[in-house]
Amino acid sequence: MKRIFVFALLLSSSVTFASYDDDMPEVRRKALEKQKKNSCESTTEYIKALEFMRGNKELMVTEDVARKIADKVSEGCTGAADRFAKVLMMLKRSGLSDRKAMEMAFEFSRLPDYVQTNFTEIFTKSFIQEFFDYEYTTALSLAFELSKDYRGDPVQVRNDFLELVRFCKDGKNLDLPMSLCAQYTIKLARLSQYYENGIRQPFYRLYNTFREKEEFALDVKTSLDLAYNVLKGGPKAIDNFFSAYEYATKKDGLGFPQDKAMKFAVKMANRSFVGKEPVVIPGFDFHQSTVRELASESDEDERVP
Amino acid sequence: MNAFLSTALACLFIAPGFSWADTAPPMKTIEIEWEADEKVGGYEVQLIPEKGGKRLRFFTEESKLSQTVPTGKYKLRIRARAKDADYFSPWSDPVPFEVVEKEIVPLKPEDRAVIAAKEQKKQTIEFEWMPVDKVKEYTVKVWTEKRKETPWVFTVKTNKTKLDVPPGEIYYWQVLFESASGISYAQSPTTFTFTLLGAKLTSPDIGPLEINPREQKISWHESPGATTYQAKLFFRHLDETEWALSQEASLSETTWSFTDLKRGNYKIEVVATAARRTPSDPAIAEFVVKPSHDELRWALQASQPKDSAPRPIR
Numbered sequence: 001m002k003r004i005f006v007f008a009l010l011l012s013s014s015v016t017f018a019s020y021d022d023d024m025p026e027v028r029r030k031a032l033e034k035q036k037k038n039s040c041e042s043t044t045e046y047i048k049a050l051e052f053m054r055g056n057k058e059l060m061v062t063e064d065v066a067r068k069i070a071d072k073v074s075e076g077c078t079g080a081a082d083r084f085a086k087v088l089m090m091l092k093r094s095g096l097s098d099r100k101a102m103e104m105a106f107e108f109s110r111l112p113d114y115v116q117t118n119f120t121e122i123f124t125k126s127f128i129q130e131f132f133d134y135e136y137t138t139a140l141s142l143a144f145e146l147s148k149d150y151r152g153d154p155v156q157v158r159n160d161f162l163e164l165v166r167f168c169k170d171g172k173n174l175d176l177p178m179s180l181c182a183q184y185t186i187k188l189a190r191l192s193q194y195y196e197n198g199i200r201q202p203f204y205r206l207y208n209t210f211r212e213k214e215e216f217a218l219d220v221k222t223s224l225d226l227a228y229n230v231l232k233g234g235p236k237a238i239d240n241f242f243s244a245y246e247y248a249t250k251k252d253g254l255g256f257p258q259d260k261a262m263k264f265a266v267k268m269a270n271r272s273f274v275g276k277e278p279v280v281i282p283g284f285d286f287h288q289s290t291v292r293e294l295a296s297e298s299d300e301d302e303r304v305p
Numbered sequence: 306m307n308a309f310l311s312t313a314l315a316c317l318f319i320a321p322g323f324s325w326a327d328t329a330p331p332m333k334t335i336e337i338e339w340e341a342d343e344k345v346g347g348y349e350v351q352l353i354p355e356k357g358g359k360r361l362r363f364f365t366e367e368s369k370l371s372q373t374v375p376t377g378k379y380k381l382r383i384r385a386r387a388k389d390a391d392y393f394s395p396w397s398d399p400v401p402f403e404v405v406e407k408e409i410v411p412l413k414p415e416d417r418a419v420i421a422a423k424e425q426k427k428q429t430i431e432f433e434w435m436p437v438d439k440v441k442e443y444t445v446k447v448w449t450e451k452r453k454e455t456p457w458v459f460t461v462k463t464n465k466t467k468l469d470v471p472p473g474e475i476y477y478w479q480v481l482f483e484s485a486s487g488i489s490y491a492q493s494p495t496t497f498t499f500t501l502l503g504a505k506l507t508s509p510d511i512g513p514l515e516i517n518p519r520e521q522k523i524s525w526h527e528s529p530g531a532t533t534y535q536a537k538l539f540f541r542h543l544d545e546t547e548w549a550l551s552q553e554a555s556l557s558e559t560t561w562s563f564t565d566l567k568r569g570n571y572k573i574e575v576v577a578t579a580a581r582r583t584p585s586d587p588a589i590a591e592f593v594v595k596p597s598h599d600e601l602r603w604a605l606q607a608s609q610p611k612d613s614a615p616r617p618i619r
Contacts, residue, residue, distance in 0.1 A: 052610035081610045089608035093596045095569035097542035120605065129517065130598050136543040 039078070046074035048081035058092065069102075076109035083116040084109035090120050094127060095136070111148055114283075118147035118158045125165050132165075132182040142186060152193025153283035160198040161189045176220055184224050194234045194278040202238055203227055215258075226262070230269045234278025237269035244268035330375040333404050339383060341368035346388035353380040353399065376404045409480040410435035413465075414499040421502045421583040422472030428501055430476075433465040437482055444481040449474045473503035473581040505583040506531050509559070509575050511590040518597040521563040523573055528585055531577035535584070536561050539572040543593075548572055566594045 050070035053061055061069070073084045088105035092098065108116045123143035125131045134142070146157050168174065168181035192199040210216045210223035218226065230241045247253040248261035256264060273279070337350065350370050352361040355378040363370055364386075380399035386392070413433040414420055422428040432445060445466055448456030457468060470476065479494045509525040516522075525534070534556045539548035551571070554561065561573070571592050577585040596604070 048610040052608070056608075085608040085610050086605050089604045090601055093568060093601055093604040095543045095567075095594070095596075097544055100542070100544040124598070124601050127595065128598050128601065129595050133595075136593070 041078045042074045045076065045078065045081045046070050049073035049084060052081060052085050056089075058089075059098075072106060073109050076106075079113050080109040083111070083113065086120055087116060090124065094123075108148075114154045114158075115147050118150065118154050119143050121158055122146050122161055125162070126182075131169065132178065132185075134182070146189060150193070151280050151282065153198075153281060155283060156195070156198035157189055157192040160192040160200050161185065163200045164188055164203075174220055176224075180221075184228065187228055188231065191228075191231050193280045196235070196281055199231060202231060202235070206230055206238060226266070229266050233269040233272040236272040240272045241265045241269035330377055332373050333376050334371060334373045335404055336369065336371045337381070338369040342385060344388070345385040345394075347386045348383055349386060349393065350381070350383050351396070353382070355379060355401075374404055378403045409437070409482075409494060411480075411497045416497040416499070418499040419502060420499060422504055424472070425504050426471060427469045428472050429467050429469050430499075430501065431465065431467050432478065432480075434480055436464040440482040442483050444483070445478065446481070447476060447478045449476055470501060472501045475500050475581070500581060503530070503579070503582040506577040506579060506585040508585045508588040509534060509577050511573065511575060511588045514590065514592050516592050516594060518568075518595065518600060519565060521566050521571075521592075521594060522560060523562075523590070523592075524560045525575055525588060527559050528577035530579050530582060531585070532579045533557055533577075534559065535576045535578055537574045538563075539574070540567065541570045541572075543569055545570075568594050568596050 047070075050066055053059055053066035053069055054063075070081075073080050076083065084105045087108040088101050091101035091104055096104075108119060120143075123139050126134045126142050127136065127139035132139070146161060147154065150157060164185040168176070168178060168185055171181070174181065188199050188203055195202060206227040207223050210218045210226055211220070216223075230237050233240070242265070244267075245261050245265035248256040248264045249258065254261070254264065339348075347364060347366040348368065348370075350363040350365065352363075352374060354360070361372075361374060361379075363372055378401065380401050382396045382399045384396045385394040411432075411434050413431050420428075420430070432447075434443075437443075442460050442462050443464065444458065444460050445468075446456050446458045447468055447470070451474075457470075459466065459468075475498060477496050477498050479496050481494055507528045509528045509531070511523065511525040514521075514523055528534075536554050536556055537550060538552040538561075540551040541548050571594060573590050573592075574587040576587045
């Protein structure tokens, strides 16, 4: 009897604990996670920003202005000083006025790290002569598009972009002017948002098939065009393209010649989704939900000149 | 006496040989000539200033007089002196006259004008000056340094004339005039000048531009006839719209090189010039000096703020 009682007690206790683990801790864990995510090292950011302004010889600002800037930067939560400094120095070095560079640095100081990283990486590669050598306005709008205005997974699009830039720059057999390759890179990077793991792998698969496989053996430009036209149909488009092509070329299928079969396959590939566009796959940490709401906090008297 | 006096009176102007106080009227040389009378031994000429003051008296044995007098209005009278006796005839009726400062005022081309020639070999220059009263004709003399000994000289009845001259020279010109009475006078007229520039130089053709982050070399093709190039470099930040002058230079070569220009937008203007030629229209080119990849990477690394924040108190 005593044994039974102890067993019953243990059973009841375990049931109680199991119930707590399943419900309350989950809510608590989420809240703790959220709290951690939303906590800001504001003092650290203030000090970092101020010390940066004081110590940088390129920035000719008075102590008073430096303090106001630091104050504003500290609103941007953890990492704001780093983001501010990186964007400011990159844009200043690129040839922007102090005023504009500062304005944009403030903007990016309030956005997550990966948005700022996308911006600096994409602007750099688009603007400088060694890569795409675009005009400032074009490079800037592209960098905005693929950073703060981007709807898909920012990490994937950055990796896609950098990988495709490398493909353009190092592609010895590509025999394609950099400006044309840049156009394809941008077009392809814009499709990245429809692909769970980015566009680079599906692109290489298609491009290499079109170039290498005997039945295609297409030139560089046609391969790039065709790859883009298929990929814009979304992740299912590749399968649809190849199966449509295979069926179209078969004698007991449609019995089309190659060019007609290709057109048919592209048409099928572009019907791989419903709606206006394939579904956009956002990143794990979609930044627009984590951006601090700063408008209500801004102090009118503490505006940075 | 009055008759010959009135017809032979003339005055002529010579540049003042000495300076007077500001209030003193300028001095001019007058020449007066009258009909001679062989029976007389000499003449006394009197100039009576209209505004009063000391009368001017001159004695001469000839029937003419050349004297320097202050400008102004006078009454002139002459009387003859007997040959062997100190006896004078009655004074002639006074003749009013004015000693005025008459001079040539150039209208076309203006003195020290710089004129751009429209033609390659010869350019017609129109000369015009303020007309002078009672002038019978003008003598125009035009010369250059090369043609100092063989100037162009021609006579005209009006106050304007034309002359075809080759461009690319500095020209000097004078106008002398003869009175309506037909008397020519020794003159020291003012010399005017103008520069007739040769035909406009062609704009230099800018290119190639060798722009990289470290060195910037701007070249242009030579403009025929140009000896120097006036080059201006303007700068603006990438986000700005207004240009600001950054550097300027006068170059004899057709390249302008820089090292490590500040990053941003640039505009270069080059004007071809040559002595006595019309400068070319400016040739304009724009370029951007961008940072290198390494430079931006370095900027990103250097921008890392130091973490000097105090640690939280635990």
